[in-house]
Amino acid sequence: MLVQGGRITEVGPSLAMPAGGAEIVLSGTTLLPGLIEGHSHLLLHPYNETS
Secondary structure (H helix, E strand, O other): OEEEOOEEEEOOOOOOOOOOOOOOOOOOOOOOOOOOOOOOOOOOOOOOOOO
């Protein structure tokens, strides 16, 4: 995946590394750009459930 200016510009297995680019190796992981984890029930309870 090639990111330029904070946006994904290209995706594919044979992208060329641009001059000055940085490679981030994510072996054994899954990349889901734009996915927001929406199942944490953030702020669902107005109290601390651990106390």
